[in-house]
Amino acid sequence: MTALLRLDNVSQTFNRGGLLSGQRIDAVKNVSFALAEDRSEIFALIGESGAGKTTLSRMVLGMQRPSSGTLEFEGRAIPTAPGAARRNFMAKVQPIFQNPFEAFNPLKKIDRFLFLTAQRFGGAARGAAADLAVDAALERVGLSLAEIRGRFPHELSGGQLQRVAIARALVSKPHLIVADEPVSMVDASLRMSIVNLFARLRDEMRISIIYITHDLATAYTISDRLLIMQNGAVVEAGDARAVLSAPKHPYSRALRDAVLTLDSIGLFAAKRTSNRVTEDRDVK
Amino acid sequence: MNTAVLQVEDLRAYFRTRYFGVKREVRAVDGVTFEVRADEIYGLAGESSSGKTTLVKAIAGLVKPPLQLVDGAARFSFLPGVRTLATASPDVVRAVRWSRLSYIMQGSMSVLNPLRRIRSTFDDFARDHIAGSAAEFERAVLSHLGKVRLDSSVLDAYPHELSGGMRQRVTIALATICNPQFVIADEPTTALDVIVQREVLGMIRQLQQEIGSSVLFVTHDLGVHAALTDRLGIMYGGRLVEEAPTAQLLREPRHPYTRHLIASLPRIGTQERRDGLPGGPPNLADPATGCRFHPRCPIAMDVCRTVAPDLRPSGDDHRVACHAEGAGP
Amino acid sequence: MWRIFKDLLKHNGEFRAGALLISIVVAMAALSFISPYAPDVSYVVAPDVPPNASNWLGTTSRGQDVFWQLTFAIRNTLLFGLLVALLSRLVALMVGLLAGYCGGWVDRVLMSVNDTFNVIPLFPLLILFYFVLRDRMSTPLLAVLMASLGWAYDARLIRSIAMSLKSREFTATGIFSGMTAREILLEQHLPYIMPIVFSTALNNMNWSIGLQVTLAVLGFMDIETPTIGSMIYWANQHTAIVAGIWWWIAFPVALVVMTFVGLFLLAVSMNEYIDPRSRLAGMEGASQ
Numbered sequence: 001m002t003a004l005l006r007l008d009n010v011s012q013t014f015n016r017g018g019l020l021s022g023q024r025i026d027a028v029k030n031v032s033f034a035l036a037e038d039r040s041e042i043f044a045l046i047g048e049s050g051a052g053k054t055t056l057s058r059m060v061l062g063m064q065r066p067s068s069g070t071l072e073f074e075g076r077a078i079p080t081a082p083g084a085a086r087r088n089f090m091a092k093v094q095p096i097f098q099n100p101f102e103a104f105n106p107l108k109k110i111d112r113f114l115f116l117t118a119q120r121f122g123g124a125a126r127g128a129a130a131d132l133a134v135d136a137a138l139e140r141v142g143l144s145l146a147e148i149r150g151r152f153p154h155e156l157s158g159g160q161l162q163r164v165a166i167a168r169a170l171v172s173k174p175h176l177i178v179a180d181e182p183v184s185m186v187d188a189s190l191r192m193s194i195v196n197l198f199a200r201l202r203d204e205m206r207i208s209i210i211y212i213t214h215d216l217a218t219a220y221t222i223s224d225r226l227l228i229m230q231n232g233a234v235v236e237a238g239d240a241r242a243v244l245s246a247p248k249h250p251y252s253r254a255l256r257d258a259v260l261t262l263d264s265i266g267l268f269a270a271k272r273t274s275n276r277v278t279e280d281r282d283v284k
Numbered sequence: 285m286n287t288a289v290l291q292v293e294d295l296r297a298y299f300r301t302r303y304f305g306v307k308r309e310v311r312a313v314d315g316v317t318f319e320v321r322a323d324e325i326y327g328l329a330g331e332s333s334s335g336k337t338t339l340v341k342a343i344a345g346l347v348k349p350p351l352q353l354v355d356g357a358a359r360f361s362f363l364p365g366v367r368t369l370a371t372a373s374p375d376v377v378r379a380v381r382w383s384r385l386s387y388i389m390q391g392s393m394s395v396l397n398p399l400r401r402i403r404s405t406f407d408d409f410a411r412d413h414i415a416g417s418a419a420e421f422e423r424a425v426l427s428h429l430g431k432v433r434l435d436s437s438v439l440d441a442y443p444h445e446l447s448g449g450m451r452q453r454v455t456i457a458l459a460t461i462c463n464p465q466f467v468i469a470d471e472p473t474t475a476l477d478v479i480v481q482r483e484v485l486g487m488i489r490q491l492q493q494e495i496g497s498s499v500l501f502v503t504h505d506l507g508v509h510a511a512l513t514d515r516l517g518i519m520y521g522g523r524l525v526e527e528a529p530t531a532q533l534l535r536e537p538r539h540p541y542t543r544h545l546i547a548s549l550p551r552i553g554t555q556e557r558r559d560g561l562p563g564g565p566p567n568l569a570d571p572a573t574g575c576r577f578h579p580r581c582p583i584a585m586d587v588c589r590t591v592a593p594d595l596r597p598s599g600d601d602h603r604v605a606c607h608a609e610g611a612g613p
Numbered sequence: 614m615w616r617i618f619k620d621l622l623k624h625n626g627e628f629r630a631g632a633l634l635i636s637i638v639v640a641m642a643a644l645s646f647i648s649p650y651a652p653d654v655s656y657v658v659a660p661d662v663p664p665n666a667s668n669w670l671g672t673t674s675r676g677q678d679v680f681w682q683l684t685f686a687i688r689n690t691l692l693f694g695l696l697v698a699l700l701s702r703l704v705a706l707m708v709g710l711l712a713g714y715c716g717g718w719v720d721r722v723l724m725s726v727n728d729t730f731n732v733i734p735l736f737p738l739l740i741l742f743y744f745v746l747r748d749r750m751s752t753p754l755l756a757v758l759m760a761s762l763g764w765a766y767d768a769r770l771i772r773s774i775a776m777s778l779k780s781r782e783f784t785a786t787g788i789f790s791g792m793t794a795r796e797i798l799l800e801q802h803l804p805y806i807m808p809i810v811f812s813t814a815l816n817n818m819n820w821s822i823g824l825q826v827t828l829a830v831l832g833f834m835d836i837e838t839p840t841i842g843s844m845i846y847w848a849n850q851h852t853a854i855v856a857g858i859w860w861w862i863a864f865p866v867a868l869v870v871m872t873f874v875g876l877f878l879l880a881v882s883m884n885e886y887i888d889p890r891s892r893l894a895g896m897e898g899a900s901q
Contacts, residue, residue, distance in 0.1 A: 048477040063785070090789055102782040107804045113790045120791025157564035158332065168790065187331040188504060192548045193560030214478065217550040221558070244552055258478040260507030261551045265531050267511035268489040
């Protein structure tokens with residue numbers, strides 16, 4: 001049975017420095033996982049900055065070739081060179097980026113990208129058909145074409161823009177969405193509406209989502225399986241709830257314990273019986 | 285009774301710009317009153333467009349056009365007679381900066397000169413404020429660095445040779461070496477890894493206890509506030525909407541915004557469905573009339589659309605700005 | 614676009630001054646079309662007459678009216694500058710955008726070519742061309758030559774902007790929306806690059822006019838078609854300063870200085886507009 005996405009011992013090494021003093025940086029080391037084709041799921045990639053998550057996502061999107069290992073989408077190698085294969089791939093695999101204000105050109109209207117996706121990947125002709133496709137996608141995220149038409153990025157809030165970005169990704173009816181830290185730059189009060197949207201996309205539209213994040217709490221809420229990365233390598237993987245409730249690897253444990261939520265009240269509370277130690281320093 | 289080290293009274297700071305003939309006034313801080321007491325960590329929480337960053341800048345005296353201080357005061361107990369740092373004379377500010385009042389900012393690189401070794405940076409900032417010979421100064425610096433668990437090798441390094449977490453710890457050491465009475469911390473741990481953040485927060489509390497200073501800690505992360513702060517103020521639309529001791533505020537929030545914010549935050553261990561707030565952040569250039577939150581408030585009444593509620597006491601050391609919550613027991 | 618000029622005119626003193634100077638210069642050039650004297654004839658008026666009521670700027674030793682000569686001279690000089698700026702911008706844009714966006718070997722090859730052109734000593738090369746071409750060196754040919762030598766520096770500038778734009782996320786969004794490379798460059802990236810192109814164009818004009826004047830003054834150019842440089846050349850040939858015919862040199866120099874200063878002021882004043890951030894702030898202000 002072909003998997004939707006299969007990674008097999010994927011590694012990425014960067015070479016920094018000149019001819020004489022090169023430095024090899026292993027951004028991704030031997031990562032393997034697979035997403036099933038017959039059911040949609042949310043697969044979380046968890047790690048801190050420098051863990052290799054973004055490099056991995058770029059390889060999955062075909063924006064970068066791996067140094068070694070294979071990546072396959074629906075049974076075929078992920079195309080990186082421009083051409084028909086790549087266009088077919090892009091219609092089925094769409095990205096969502098971290099900064100909603102950067103995902104669109106600040107100087108241009110945002111609906112342009114929406115209409116283009118509808119025409120190039122959504123099979124819609126120009127005019128009314130494209131309008132319909134775009135409106136349908138926007139409705140799915142709780143917006144409408146009437147609200148978005150003619151607007152510039154700075155006219156919307158971060159939460160709204162991110163939802164427009166998701167709508168754009170939906171226009172081509174993709175099978176897989178790669179979301180790189182999609183809510184980390186969105187206000188906390190608006191985050192859950194986007195996170196819940198992802199869950200709806202999985203359940204109603206049967207789209208699988210690779211959800212890259214460093215925020216364990218949202219990953220716990222919606223992901224089905226997850227992978228924890230440290231310095232480019234996988235340290236733990238498995239069912240989301242199982243791993244986060246009882247992590248086995250020391251790094252996963254440290255990560256889970258370090259997360260501060262509203263349950264962490266008083267963790268660093270003042271100790272009232274303190275020995276005030278102020279060193280005798282003549283302060284001018 | 286704890287005396288206030290910082291007293292903010294009806295502070296107003298607006299951004300007034302004029303680009304190519306278009307005038308714009310953004311009411312970033314629109315009438316904020318609160319106090320920070322001695323020996324406490326006061327947290328300031330808020331999302332985008334809440335005004336918390338501008339409030340901190342106004343208090344710290346970092347007011348440059350297009351930002352203007354329009355009204356109000358931010359008095360420090362160690363500067364009697366000075367209404368705001370922004371209007372004080374440069375001599376007064378210089379005498380106070382780093383010895384009585386210091387800052388920990390989000391980007392450590394805004395404080396650490398990338399071209400100078402850490403030792404030189406310490407020299408630049410603290411030498412003037414600490415009496416004694418050069419050797420005594422170095423000893424003092426080393427012992428202070430030990431409090432943030434950094435050793436002497438750090439002194440000879442350049443900032444880019446240290447990790448982000450180490451740089452932030454150096455920044456904290458710099459801010460606290462002269463035993464300041466007041467420390468302003470603006471998102472000091474936001475850019476750090478979760479594991480490093482936990483360490484650094486512990487150090488901040490430890491130093492605060494040892495020196496007995498007051499800290500104004502600003503971050504959008506309520507988890508950090510829960511763990512660290514003694515009292516917490518919630519900002520929305522340029523105004524303070526609720527304030528109480530942290531544990532109390534998080535367990536029994538009284539303002540609709542706070543209630544919904546807390547309800548919408550996910551936690552590990554429960555998959556209970558949480559919803560985000562409807563609508564979007566307020567537009568400070570064209571704020572709503574009356575209560576700034578009323579367009580998104582589930583219990584908005586007619587009065588909320590026209591009259592802005594004052595921050596009124598409601599319970600033990602608890603203040604709320606909401607028409608639905610009157611002054612109560 | 615028009616609104617921007619109106620705004621700049623209203624609020625920016627430097628822009629106003631630059632616009633005024635350039636308007637005068639352009640007006641002079643336009644007047645050449647109604648000149649009572651053809652540009653290439655000589656001894657049509659009394660020579661060496663100082664400025665007076667009928668010859669506003671005096672006459673030359675060759676019997677030409679300085680004012681009307683000047684109108685032709687400044688017209689030809691301006692057109693020359695415009696042609697060089699236009700051609701060299703086109704080359705710089707193409708090279709810069711391709712090198713910046715494609716990267717890899719395309720970038721390396723283009724930049725090697727670019728750097729070669731950058732280090733070629735212009736002046737000796739132009740003189741060499743003159744000596745080879747002699748009388749066949751016309752002003753348009755010189756314009757093409759200078760355009761082909763004057764793009765290298767700005768191509769690198771454009772390339773660096775193109776490189777930074779490539780790594781911005783909206784470029785990736787464009788790619789995943791099905792945009793071709795050409796569409797991305799022309800539609801999404803160009804608005805960020807045009808301001809630089811425009812301001813370097815103004816500087817480029819100053820550079821090419823200056824170089825052309827130098828060449829003409831030295832006689833390394835077609836000296837029959839009147840340009841600012843050729844006027845000064847002829848004035849020198851007739852030792853005008855020594856002979857006391859100061860108006861023959863002073864007015865061309867004054868006019869070309871006015872051109873330089875005007876173009877410079879325009880370029881400088883547009884810098885505030887060039888920064889996309891200030892433009893964004895202007896947009897935000899207008900829409901709220």
